[in-house]
Each structure stands twice: as structure tokens, then as C-alpha cells.
Amino acid sequence: MDPSRTTDESIVDVTGLQVGLRIERSTPTTPAPQHPGETSSYTLPDYGYELPRLGKQYRKKLQLSKQEEDWLNKFWNPSNVFLAIEGCCIATARLYVRVLAQLEQELRAQQSSLEQVVTWCQGESIRLRKAAVRTAGYTWSKYDEQYQREQTEAIVYSTLFRRCENAVREVYANKRKLAAEFSGLDGALGQQIEEQLGQPMARILPTLVSSIEATDEAMDIALNLQNTTRWKGQFELLAAGLSPMSASAFVHGVYELGRRNARNPAVENIYYEASKHIAKYDREEALRLYVHYVYHDLHSATVNNKQLTKTIQNSLFSQPEHLQRFEAIIQQLVATNNLEEALAQVPGVYAKQRKRIELDLGAIQHVQHQHAGTVELLNEYLQDEPEPILGDGPVAAQTPSSPTPELEEVQLVVSAPSTAAVAGDFPAELGLSASQQLLLTLFAQQNLTVPQAEVEAFARQHGALRNQLIDSINELCYERLDDVLIEEDGDAYTIYDSYYQQLTAPC
Template identity: 60%
Template sequence: MIIDITGPDVPLHFQVTTPEPARPVATAPAAGDTPPDYDYYMPRLGTKYRKKLGLTAQQVEWLDKFWPPQNVFIAIKGCCLATMRLYLQVLPALETALQSTGASLAQVVSAAQQEALRGRRAAPNPYGHSWNDYDERYLQEQIEATIYSTIFRRCENVVREAYGNKRKLAAEFSGMDAALAAELEKQLGPPLDALLPGLVTSIHAPDEATELALNLQNVTRWKQQLDQLAEALSPSTSAAFVAGVNQLGQRNARNPALENIFFEASKLVAKYDREHALRFYVQYVYHDLNSVTINSKPLAKTIQKSLFPQPDQLQRFEALVSQLVQDKDLAQALAQVPAVYARQRRKIELDLGAIRAVQHQHAGTVELLNEYLQDEPEPAVAPVPNPVAVPAVSETQPDEEIQLTVAAPAPAPAVPTTTTSGAFAAAWGLSATQQALLARFGEQALMLPQAEVEAFARQHGALRNQLIDSINEQCYEQLDDVLIEEDGDTYTIYASYYQQLATPC
């Protein structure tokens, strides 16, 4: 009651009605969507996507039962479409499941509406007047919308799980009497729980735009996907792992945690592919430099030891990383990674002045020796050539080996290309497995296919790369070079190096 003080004391009677809920603010539709009716309100999902998805009248009605959800997951168009498709698959299946019990979804909704009306009529109106038809119609619409929106939310939770989003929505029948909510859960909960898991395989995989948006929302989403790639990682699948990590990096291009993907991938693939492990670490350094916080995390010492069996390899890689930090040229750094493991040839430089000096110093001795040899009565003895023969010096590349022919009083035995003895000097410190593999090299002309080395390593409980690296590391200090070289699909050993193995150091 309100008293008007501007005139006679006459009470003014008025009626308070339940306000209509606020309508969502209209926004511009996406290309291909149904434009909203700006004179009234933004369309619901069925009306909005009727033409784009080719929906039937029944499907439009199902989607228009409730107002579109407002959350960051459904705001991504690909996630919204995936949830809608699952929802439209579940409802016919749910209808079939209910009919097997002698009911239908429409009957369940109608029964819930009638129960809500009975409870409403029994309760006093807080506004002091009786419930009218408008109030009851609004209540019925609210109950129906709650039932269908709850089913939609449960579909959304399944899509969230499939898309790697661990944050779930509350999907209970809320906004009604507790007893009514419990009855709805009893009728609809079990069939929904039985149907939804079987429809997971029908959910479309997210497209690239959806992947980018999801990874930006959840900056740790990549961990689950990297774990899945790591589960299938093996020597034969390392190429697939590398391709998967590169794709994962592209899909997280806007993720502030991008550098961590490459750091973890570098550790995982280190024991299977050294070059790709270095490439991933180079990408980690690059993206770390461009992040808000520079961490500069080093690889563990055990991983470094497996990646760099020779000290000079580690030095070359450290120089590569230092150059990347200075110029931030990722493409150039990645292109230089193979050079870390490239064989460094020792250069031979000839001092022509010293050679001529030796020739001049021993010229008389050579002439006298030639005279003695010419007076030798036995014709079978061949004359001894000049002890120091100066080869023709031509311009060569720095890495080419220059062959010197040095005569001696007795010709040196030719270096054998193979050996089957398997006996190696103890000073090299080779294990029985290492010696057995080297003996097999000797039996096969110092060349073995990678597949044969792989089989040998498995027989002896070792990994191929670790076995080769351990031999090279054991012999490097005395050879000052790599003993076993990888050449395409084979491993080879220089004959001169192999001969030294049987020579006491």
C-alpha cells in the first residue's frame, strides 16, 4: 500500500508480478549462421545453426529448449558444435532407452512439471497474491529448460574430457525441489551414464583453430598429449614422435608455456635420436629467449653424456647455442645441428722447406748407398729407392688426406683390411661385448649394416647407439678420432685404426 500525499488520503492498490528473465544481448552472427531477431532477442542454438547444420524441425526444437550456455569452453565455436552434435545423438537414444521401460522423455518432463506446479500451489506467494496462469506457464518452461540444459551440460562434460579439458561443469538437476531433482536423476541419470561413453568415438576431433583456442585457455593441456606420444616412443617410432611434437608445438604457438614442450621432448627422445634431441633443445632455447621469464634450463648430466660421447661435440653444441642467444636465428641454428656430430678430419700440413733440407742433408748418403746396391752380385735384390721421396704437391681441399710414400730398408707389411683374430691389446680396456662386436667387423671387411649391429646389441642386452658410442669413447683418447663411423645404413671402420687395436699402446 502506497499513500499519495499530494491529494486526498486515498490508498493506491497495485499488483507485483514476477519479472520476465533478462534476454541475452544480441551479438553479430558468424558467417553462415541465422541472423538474430534484433527486435526481440538473440536466437537459441537450434534457430541459430538450423541452416548451417541442416537441422530438422525436431532437432531445432530440442536445441531451443534452453538458453545457450555462457562459458569459455562453449564460446569456442568448435567446442560448441561438437557438444551440439553429441546432444542431438543422445536424445534419440535416450528416448529409445526410456520407451523400453514404458515411458518417454516427454512424459518424464510433463510429470516433473506437474509435480513442480503442485509444490508451487501449496506454497504461499511471497508477493502476497495468488499464483496466476503466467506464473505457472513460466514455471513449466523453467522445469523443461532445466531438464534439457542438464542433458546438454552432461554432453559438454564428455566433450571437454575428449578435448583434454579437465574442468567439469556441475550437471545436476538444479533450480527445483530436492525431491523432484532426485526423481529426475533416478529416471534420466542411469540411461545417460550408459549412453554417453559409447558415443565418445563419434565426437569430431578439434580442428586447428579449436586446438589453438583450447591450448590458450589451458596452458598445461599439452602435457597429456605429450605423454600419449611418449607412450608409443621406441627406436622404430622416433620419427612419428618427432612429427607429433612438431605438430604439438604448432598448435601451442600462442601458449606461453611453449618452450617447455620442446624441453621435455628433448629429454624423451635423447636415447633414440641424438640429432632431434638437440633440435628440440635448440627450439627450447629460442622460445625461452622470447618468453616473459627466461629460465635457461640445462639438460641433465646423464643426458648430456649420452648425447655427447666426445668432448669436442659438446663444445661445438655450446658454441651453437651461444650463437643462437646472440642472433636469435632459429633456422640457422637448426641447420647447424648435424655439424655437431660431423667427423672432424685431422689436417696434414707439409713443410716443403724441411723436406728439401732433409734431402740436401742426406744426398751423399743416398748416393753411396746406391753404389753399394749396384755392386751387389745377387740380381734378385731390388734397389732401395730414395729414403725421402717428395710427392708432387697440388692444391687440395683442407680435409683431403695427402698420401706420402716413404721408402724404408725393408717394405712394411700391408695393412690388412680384415681380421678374424678378435684379439685386441689389453691397454684399450675393451669389454668382452665390445671386443666381440669389433671382431665381427673384422670378419665382414670392417663394414656392418645397422640392422646387424642392432641384432647383436639386443643379443647382448645393450642398445645399438649406446654400444657404438661406448666403443668410440673408449678408443677416442688414443686414436684422437672416431673409430666406428655411421655411413647411411651401415657402420664402417678405417683399416689403419682397426690394426692399431691389436697393437700395444
């Protein structure tokens, strides 16, 4: 029988019977009479359509050889949610023909072939089934024999295909596996085929796993919809290598993972976990990821409203006003549902708020008018005073008419702008280099705010890059402060006074 032809739908498969009997609803079409000398052969009626077979379906797309197409046409088209994703079906089909090609080589080295093993299996299956049917008192027809031959062949090849599918599922992080035993064969036949085909295939499969093509974005979106926890394994891989130097790569990977879980109802958990992991290395990015979490949580079936732990909050919000500003952003996001606007406001959480001084011109003019007479009188006195002669030698003698005035000693006292203005000794435990300590001293001398251009010049003078020097100081001081020491503030760098005091205090 042509394996591409449909079976007779007037026949019902009675499940549960060991002998696999068929019950005829109506008499099948009678074969045409044979001419003398012809070999008798039984063919099923042709209803004019074919069952979908993978070989025919992907012959051109996968550029299959005749043998590969035939292998994929040996069984009925499998149907499940995993193979419904075309990329998964193609990956499985490619692995299947590669495995069978190597299996064929091994069998030929043993003076056998895949076709010979399957033919032997068909003969044994027919013999066992025929004996069971006759023992039960039923008759065995040529149709039964043809059906059993095709059924046995389909069982063998489809089982091999399912094992390839399980390997692809493993690579694609789909934890649900298919039963892939030769259980459809009678008696000990299944175990015999396992020894002849199953065991060699088990040795071949691991060597070809690396040839399985990676998923693309469309496949990942579909797979993540089927398995809502699939993202966890990929996230663990991202988090495993997280460090100050790889923080940006981690963030990029998280956003890519979020895009590939766009239809996953649990997508908000990706951003929540990422926010916790990155908080130690990048405060601003941690806030952005938490904003993403809140936004996706609002659009989920159940709003969980997870809060960051107190420890993480303390590391993110060193000043009370930081927390207040971020809470205002979240409240606005909940009210407006505008993700882009909320993300744009995140940098303002840590921006220093400078006091704005407004001058009252009217009050200034009033004071000027009120004290105009005093100013004029002072001007007259200053003009009448003789200018002292300054030089290296002694002061010239004064005439009796112009006695030397007694000058009152005045001491100009300038108050320090902050307690951190004077550089202190830095604990050796920090491991700061000489250039790093000099830069921190420069901050102390300039009220803890230094223009970027000046830091650039300092770094160049000491043979370093500006960003590299700043990052190295922040990394060394992070463990002590649990926060970033030097922050970028517009066109300058700045340090919190309390952080500097904490840094110079003895360990």
C-alpha cells in the same frame, strides 16, 4: 509462448528467493481483447529479435532434423570459453542430439516420451511454485505460469546438454567440468527427473563417447591456450611406447604436439621433456629438441634456462669437444635468435675433425736442391750394381771379378695404427651373431673406419640389409657403452677406438 521470443526486459529476476518472484518495473503491454468464443491465451510483447539458439544456428551446418533442431532450441544459448571454440560446441551439439534420440527410444519402450516427462515436470514445478508464492502472500499471474513453464523446460534440457558437454570435455582432455544437476527444480522434483532422465542418460553416454569427433589443429591450439598443462597427457602417451624402433615416430609426434601448442606459453617444456626422453635412443635429435627448448624459453615470459642432468649430458657428450661445440651453438642461438641456423649446426657436434696437412712447397724444393748431389751419387751406385737373378733353383755361380755382395738383412716393421686394429674376442653376454662379429672384425682390420659401399657389400654377402645390420649391432652394444657404437661419417662408418676397447674387454 514462442520459446524463441525474448523475455520482457522490463522484468527483473530477483535471485535468492525460493519462490522466484518477478518485480514489474512497468505495466506490460496489454493483450488484445478476445473475440467471443476464443480461448484466452497470454503472449509476451514481441520486441523484434530472438535470442541465439543452437538449433537455429547449426540447422544447416549439421543438417539437423526438425526434432533435433527443436531439442537444441529448448534452452538459451550456453556461453563459456569451451563452447566458444566452435569445434567444441559442434561436437557437444552432435552428441546431445544422439543421446536424446536414444533416450527417446528407451522412454517409448516404456510407453512414455521425453516430451511427456518434461510436461509432467512443468506441471509439478508450476504447482509447487504457485503454492509457495501464495503462501508468501503474493498473487500468481498467467505470466508467472508461462515463465515457470519455459524456465522448467530450459532447466531440464540445458542440464542434459551440460552432461554431454562434460563428456566432450573429458575426451578433449579439458579437466574443468560443469555442474550438471537438476538443481534448478523445486523440492524433490530434481531427484524425480534424475531418476526418469538422468539415470538412463548416464547409461547411454558411455556407449556414444567413441562417436565424438577428434580435435583438429585449430581446436587443439585454442584448447591448449585455455589449459597450459593439457599437453602432458598427450606427451605421456607418446613417451609410453618409446623404444629404439619407435624413436622416429616419437620425434614426429613431439613436433606435431609442439605445433598444436604454438600459443601455449608453456610450449618450451614439451621440447625439454622430449630431449630427455630421446637422449638414450638418438643423440642428435636430443640436441635438436634441446635447441628448440632454448629458443622457445627465450621467447617465454620467464626464462628458466633448464639444464640437462649430468647423466644425460654424459650420454650425449662422450668426448669433451662434443660438449664444447654444442655450447657454442647455444651461445650463438642466444645471441642471434636464429633457430634454423642453430639446428643446421647440430650434426657438426659429432662430426670427426680430421687434421689438415699443408705441404710447404718452398721447403720441399730447398731440401731437394740441398741433397741433389747425394741423390745423383746414389743413382750411380744403383746403376753399377748387377741385378740379382731370382728363380726357383740355386743362384748362378759368380765370377771372381764379380763377387757376391753380402746383403744385410733388413726387417720392415709396420706399426699398428691403433690398439683396436686387431680384432679380439667379443663377450658372449653381448649376444652378437657370427656376421655381426665378422663386421666388427672388419672395422678393426681397417683402423675402425669402413666405407659404406664395403659395408653394403658385406651385408649383402651375409644376407642382410646394411642399415638393419648396423642398427642391430648398435642396439646390442648400447647398454654396455651407453652410446651408439657405429656412427655414420660422410660416406663411411666409424667406431671410436675407446668404444671398441671397451666392447672387447671382459664383462
